[in-house]
Amino acid sequence: MDVLDLARLQFALTGSLHFLFVALTLGLAPLVAIMHTRWVRSGNPLHEHMTRFWGQIYVINYALGIVTGLVMEFQFGLSWSGLSHYAGDVFGAPLAMETLVAFFLESTFLGLWIFGWHRLPKALHLACIWIVTLTAYGSAFYIMIGNAFLQNPVGSVVRGDHMELTDFGALMSNSALVGAFPHVIGAGLAAGGFVMMGASAYQLLRRTAYLEFFTKSLRTGVVVAAIGVVVAVGSGYAQFGLVQEDKFEANTGAAVGLGFMMLIGELLQLVVVFLLLPTVYWLPRWRWTHPILIIMTPLPFLAAVFGWMAREIGRQPWMIWERLTVADAMSPGLTSGMVTTSLIGFTGVLGLLAVVDYVLIARAVRRGPEDLALGAWPRTPAPAPVRLEV
Numbered sequence: 001m002d003v004l005d006l007a008r009l010q011f012a013l014t015g016s017l018h019f020l021f022v023a024l025t026l027g028l029a030p031l032v033a034i035m036h037t038r039w040v041r042s043g044n045p046l047h048e049h050m051t052r053f054w055g056q057i058y059v060i061n062y063a064l065g066i067v068t069g070l071v072m073e074f075q076f077g078l079s080w081s082g083l084s085h086y087a088g089d090v091f092g093a094p095l096a097m098e099t100l101v102a103f104f105l106e107s108t109f110l111g112l113w114i115f116g117w118h119r120l121p122k123a124l125h126l127a128c129i130w131i132v133t134l135t136a137y138g139s140a141f142y143i144m145i146g147n148a149f150l151q152n153p154v155g156s157v158v159r160g161d162h163m164e165l166t167d168f169g170a171l172m173s174n175s176a177l178v179g180a181f182p183h184v185i186g187a188g189l190a191a192g193g194f195v196m197m198g199a200s201a202y203q204l205l206r207r208t209a210y211l212e213f214f215t216k217s218l219r220t221g222v223v224v225a226a227i228g229v230v231v232a233v234g235s236g237y238a239q240f241g242l243v244q245e246d247k248f249e250a251n252t253g254a255a256v257g258l259g260f261m262m263l264i265g266e267l268l269q270l271v272v273v274f275l276l277l278p279t280v281y282w283l284p285r286w287r288w289t290h291p292i293l294i295i296m297t298p299l300p301f302l303a304a305v306f307g308w309m310a311r312e313i314g315r316q317p318w319m320i321w322e323r324l325t326v327a328d329a330m331s332p333g334l335t336s337g338m339v340t341t342s343l344i345g346f347t348g349v350l351g352l353l354a355v356v357d358y359v360l361i362a363r364a365v366r367r368g369p370e371d372l373a374l375g376a377w378p379r380t381p382a383p384a385p386v387r388l389e390v
Contacts, residue, residue, distance in 0.1 A: 003339055004327055007079045013350075018065070018071070026185065026189070027189050027195065027228070028054060029192075037126060055129075057364055082329040087323075094146040106132055114374065148174040151176040188228070195361075198294045200215075205287060218293075222272065223280065229272050232265060257308075
């Protein structure tokens, strides 16, 4: 493989691994916020435990996903400085907004939510998790603005050897964004719903003592997964009229990714909407279905990776459609050895984080809603020793 192919492979692997974390974050954040709302309104301890249990899984995934996002940022400077030079004034704007506005707000209010249990007023504490959810989707929105610009470079002009931003509103209303952003939202909800389904099915298969807890969680997961799959499939088909046909006619890899994504998406829609949703009331009692639900858990993530594969390979050989080629976007002076070293390092780190994320979430699911760290009452410090003087 030459330097260009190695750099492309590096970004493809790290981008795919990073999006696995993103999809679960987008799926679990609104679920945790809804559970927290139900607890505040009802005062039911069951809703509190559901909030803490699924919130702890969300926090695990979020904490490890941050590092994978930092690796993505490093690559723009290491491998794709040509993109930064040519279109940094345009492409960098939504990335800066994502970092400064969405990500910083999200992480700040998530910290307030994590450490605010039993310290903040209930209404203020609830507002924190809703702000986390809104900023998580705001972060995804800004990232998709940048990606849509690569697909359809609107709101900018070429001046000399670089592009300049002329209309940020045009970026926000980009035709490549209008259908893609709901598609990402649907994919995230499907991923969160399937993780909730699979984890609940695992506990019910083991004849858990927390029967009501995981019965409600399983039913919630089915409903959310159904909503996510319908939104993802519907918005996916809606994009066909906005996508240049020659993107897929000239790229076998893009066509393969698109085909597998459509196959998995249609399968999930058939199973969830027409089989699981109508039987959602009885599903927790049918133990023979639980191994099937566990096995199906990775499918939304697999479909998401194939979707990104279709979207990114379909743009080749352009980094910015009909403006900048991938070869011109690559940093000058790179050698095969340099890119291979960073490829092994980045992929190894992100792969390790993905394994750690899976192991920690699996342990949390296996342990169940018992001895949860999130939301536990703070320990009362021991009284200071008193010296008695005679």
